[in-house]
Amino acid sequence: MAKHRGRGVASVNYPIGMNLGGDPSQALVHATPTGKFVVTLSSIDLGQGMKSVTRQLAAETLGVPIEDVHVDTGDSDTGPHCMGSFASRGTHRAGNAVVAAAREAKEVLLEVAAEELEVDPRDLELDGRGNVRVKGAPARALSVRDVAQAAHFKRGKSISGRGMFLVPPSDVDPDTGAMRPVTTYAHACMIVDVEVDDETGEVRVLSIKAAYEIGRALNIGLVEQQLVGGAWMGISHALFETVEPYYPDRAHGPTDFNGYLMPGPGDMCPVEIEIIERPALDGPYGAKGIGEMCATPPIPAIANAIEDAIGVRITEMPFTPEKILRALDAKRAGR
Amino acid sequence: MVTAVSFTLNGTAVAAVAEPAETLLSVLRHRLGDTSPKAGCLQGTCGACTVLLDGEPVLSCLLLADAAEGRRVETVRGLADGPTLHPLQEAFMDRFAAQCGFCTPGMIMAAKALLDRNPNPTREEVIEAISGNVCRCTGYLPIIEAILEAARRLAARR
Ligand code: FES
Numbered sequence: 224m225a226k227h228r229g230r231g232v233a234s235v236n237y238p239i240g241m242n243l244g245g246d247p248s249q250a251l252v253h254a255t256p257t258g259k260f261v262v263t264l265s266s267i268d269l270g271q272g273m274k275s276v277t278r279q280l281a282a283e284t285l286g287v288p289i290e291d292v293h294v295d296t297g298d299s300d301t302g303p304h305c306m307g308s309f310a311s312r313g314t315h316r317a318g319n320a321v322v323a324a325a326r327e328a329k330e331v332l333l334e335v336a337a338e339e340l341e342v343d344p345r346d347l348e349l350d351g352r353g354n355v356r357v358k359g360a361p362a363r364a365l366s367v368r369d370v371a372q373a374a375h376f377k378r379g380k381s382i383s384g385r386g387m388f389l390v391p392p393s394d395v396d397p398d399t400g401a402m403r404p405v406t407t408y409a410h411a412c413m414i415v416d417v418e419v420d421d422e423t424g425e426v427r428v429l430s431i432k433a434a435y436e437i438g439r440a441l442n443i444g445l446v447e448q449q450l451v452g453g454a455w456m457g458i459s460h461a462l463f464e465t466v467e468p469y470y471p472d473r474a475h476g477p478t479d480f481n482g483y484l485m486p487g488p489g490d491m492c493p494v495e496i497e498i499i500e501r502p503a504l505d506g507p508y509g510a511k512g513i514g515e516m517c518a519t520p521p522i523p524a525i526a527n528a529i530e531d532a533i534g535v536r537i538t539e540m541p542f543t544p545e546k547i548l549r550a551l552d553a554k555r556a557g558r
Numbered sequence: 559m560v561t562a563v564s565f566t567l568n569g570t571a572v573a574a575v576a577e578p579a580e581t582l583l584s585v586l587r588h589r590l591g592d593t594s595p596k597a598g599c600l601q602g603t604c605g606a607c608t609v610l611l612d613g614e615p616v617l618s619c620l621l622l623a624d625a626a627e628g629r630r631v632e633t634v635r636g637l638a639d640g641p642t643l644h645p646l647q648e649a650f651m652d653r654f655a656a657q658c659g660f661c662t663p664g665m666i667m668a669a670k671a672l673l674d675r676n677p678n679p680t681r682e683e684v685i686e687a688i689s690g691n692v693c694r695c696t697g698y699l700p701i702i703e704a705i706l707e708a709a710r711r712l713a714a715r716r
């Protein structure tokens with residue numbers, strides 16, 4: 224009876240977004256009378272950072288400080304249409320819509336500023352600190368607030384923009400079956416070390432090392448946060464979680480956190496991540512998405528590591544002690 | 559029949575009426591309007607409802623409100639000093655230790671109980687202190703790092 228170490232590798236090509244009947248998202252941007260901007264969208268922030276990334280994208284495109292951008296994802300019933308926060312599509316799909324909306328709003332902003340300053344809008348730029356100025360003559364400037372005031376109360380203009388991003392429906396070629404369901408893929412490779420106890424059947428993940436190619440990382444803190452959380456979720460899928468442990472027999476299914484086990488803080492191994500930036504041609508500032516893919520590679524990598532450690536292939540998740548011990552018994556019996 | 563219960567909540571004397579068998583969590587959230595402790599499982603298995611009772615972490619979803627009578631209750635809402643965040647809150651932000659944030663109030667209170675009694679914990683002691691708190695998002699590592707970071711920042715202040 225002994226503990227065996229093993230190493231497993233897995234790679235993933237992950238499609239960003241999906242495409243059944245087209246994959247659209249919309250965003251609206253408008254300036255308030257005080258020169259702050261509101262992005263309205265229905266792409267929900269569930270902790271992945273949709274709001275932070277939206278603020279960054281809008282501020283960057285408009286050329287205003289990030290503090291001056293507010294994101295309203297309050298109501299998907301009344302907000303601009305979005306397919307939803309899933310399929311790792313938020314940053315890519317909704318992000319592109321946000322950039323488009325911000326661009327259109329910026330055009331109006333510059334038009335109004337041009338009228339106020341009596342110059343050509345093409346000669347204007349934003350300084351990133353809340354002012355519009357004449358290129359090459361920064362003394363001729365107006366605050367965004369003053370431009371917004373002029374638009375609202377003098378010029379009767381709405382500083383606003385509409386953004387739409389649509390990946391059109393992709394039909395299946397009747398002859399070859401080929402289709403192009405997505406426009407960009409993210410990639411990753413992961414190495415996992417495990418220790419398998421052949422007496423108890425327990426698997427301990429000792430380390431996770433991974434490289435992720437995700438286009439441009441718009442917010443490195445959020446990216447790493449997702450990847451570490453995803454590593455935990457992957458371990459959990461691989462070794463712990465199931466609602467029907469004896470499927471199709473419904474018996475012994477967990478009904479609460481006492482029975483529905485997940486790795487706790489003490490079960491987590493060190494996670495080392497390398498981020499490779501290779502901007503996507505059609506992403507907002509080159510971004511792809513990392514939502515779901517971060518939870519997938521630990522599963523095959525752990526299965527491979529178990530096989531490396533004890534020479535048995537477990538093909539059903541989760542890889543519980545029971546399955547490991549049965550597989551070892553079968554191996555010993557020469558089955 | 560309802561009964562009256564009074565205790566101090568984050569340093570302020572409060573009183574509320576409670577139904578028989580009403581939990582402290584329910585009194586905090588529904589009668590006193592302090593929604594910072596979260597209602598997760600309501601059966602003592604997730605830790606989202608963790609508050610401090612006389613400095614000790616308790617699961618307020620299991621504790622009857624009567625048990626708080628005359629005692630000191632602390633919730634994450636009372637942690638910041640005006641606009642100045644507690645070092646634990648700051649470290650949680652700096653270390654990206656919250657995603658959806660649902661576990662965060664319980665995590666921070668469990669961590670506060672630890673740091674109050676053991677200002678210089680080991681990594682293992684941090685893990686032990688939050689082992690009753692479930693997080694679905696972060697993978698725990700950023701939370702562990704944030705608590706260790708907060709301990710260092712608190713030590714630097716002393
Ligand atoms: S709500 Fe109290 S432990 Fe889950």
Ligand code: FES
Nearest residue numbers: 657661693694695
């Ligand atoms: S941050 Fe979502 S549960 Fe911990």
